[in-house]
Amino acid sequence: MSNVRVRFAPSPTGELHIGGVRTVVFDYLLARHLGGQFILRIEDTDQKRLVPGSVRMALEGLKWLGIEFDEGPSRQELAAIGEDWANAPEIGGPYGPYIQSLRRDIYKQAAEELVAQGAAYRCDCSLERLEAVRQQQMASKQPLGYDRLCRNKKPGQVDPNKPHVIRLAVPLEGATAFHDVIKGDITFENRLIDDQVLLKSDGLPTYHLAVVVDDHTMQITHVTRGDDWISSAPKHILLYQAFGWPMPVFAHVPNVLEPGGKKLSKRHGAASIAEFRQEGFLPEALFNFLAFLGWAPGEGEEQEIFTRQELARRFSLEHVNKAGAVFSYDKLDWMNGEYIRMMPQDELARRVLPYLAAGLGMTEEEIGLDKVEQIIPLIRERLKRLTDAPGWCDVFFKEMPIPPASALIGKKMDAASSLAALRRVIATLDNVPEWTEHVMEPPMRALTEELGLKTGQLFGIVRIAVTGKEVAPPLFGTMVVLGRDKVMQRLRAAEEQLASEV
DSSP states (O other): OOSOEEEEOOOOSSSOOHHHHHHHHHHHHHHHHTTOEEEEOBOOOOGGGOOTTHHHHHHHHHHHHTOOOSBBOOHHHHHHTTOOOTTOOOOBOTTOOOBGGGOHHHHHHHHHHHHHTTSEEEEOOOHHHHHHHHHHHHHTTOOOSOOOTGGGSOTTSSOTTSSOEEEEOOOSSSEEEEEETTTEEEEEEGGGSOOOEEEOTTSOBOHHHHHHHHHHHTTOOEEEEEGGGGGGHHHHHHHHHHHTOOOOEEEEEOOEEOTTSSBOOTTTSOSSHHHHHHTTOOHHHHHHHHHTSSBOSSTTOOOOOOOHHHHHHHOOGGGBOSSOEEOOHHHHHHHHHHHHHHSOHHHHHHHHHHHHHHHHTOOHHHHOHHHHHHHHHHHGGGOSSGGGHHHHHHHHHSOOOOOOGGGGSOTTOOHHHHHHHHHHHHHHHHTOSSOSHHHHHHHHHHHHHHHTOOHHHHHHHHHHHHHSOSSOSOHHHHHHHHOHHHHHHHHHHHHHHHHTTO
């Protein structure tokens, strides 16, 4: 297919949930795989549920995730709906405006066209009447939907100058069928499809009219969306047929599920991209993880770590699973750890720095990027998330309390033998000519053998004395970063603590 155009069209009614983020990843990969254009459209016709600032949050989150759009709202359009901020990307494009509330006249004209050709009709039923019909249908256990009272009224019987809605005249017989790239052939009986409202009494369109008009006028060729929208598909197809427009390719992707099999809730999965960022996930890892939520590169393929470019080359809708995909934090943690270990040292230090500052209650300037670069080789293998870093790094930036004597006693040793061993350590380290790992470690290991101890016994005493922790980054690397003066100061303080107990 030439001139492929794929769109992502969020509704600004709150934070972009991770299921929606997974859909935008699929959309992005599909557009890049097919060499097409990726379009952002804001669907804000549900004015009652709009959340101020949600467009800005969504765009900032997607930018952090590395999602780039070829077309979308301009800064001027965003400002027109009150979403004006300094960091707004300047996108724009030839099919704007890309915000539905700014396209009101386009939808009204389309709805009136359908009325003129008899494919839609005006309805002035009151809300009270519609509720009464609904209650009656529930009581008699009939399918819920409009009873088509106004459909049978004569032309002009509903005053076009008074408040009313415009409804689609759904065929009363037959069926509406379509092919879904993921789900296959799907058929709906027309008698079960409601005469949906297309244009509301306030002049704004419903989702059904707006999405079809926009997808056609913006020349969208592929519509990828969640399973939840399958029931709406026949309504959209009937609109395409009524207008005489060619239909796009439809693909309904599976829902994202909790480990128990239920649809993913905000309680289980982070509600927004911003939360994943705050929790210390890398955008590269999150993107890779989301690409595998319901998609796989091929049968028998075991590789799971892909660059964005590799994913785009391999992605296809035909390899999207029909069943729901389980969101696993364990899997995301594993993948994030893999990306952490692959990242260049200087880049990882830059990414870790703000998390260290936040976790340690210091400024980035107080911590210093150069020092973080020294520490990265010591903690890289221990990190699953960037938020893990402060727990491993406090020893490098905080004054650690002197451990109690009981903590300084080695395994299967008493206070006296531990003190004697610690004094030998101090003497040994005092005499090393260079404060480097390869100079310090050999004499320390030789001392272990001389004292008849296991390395865990002797190094355990030193680790507690130097860091105050039983579990810490590699001992000799930690000592190098701390520096000779700081290490010797802590060792002598530990010596005094032990001596007071002997």
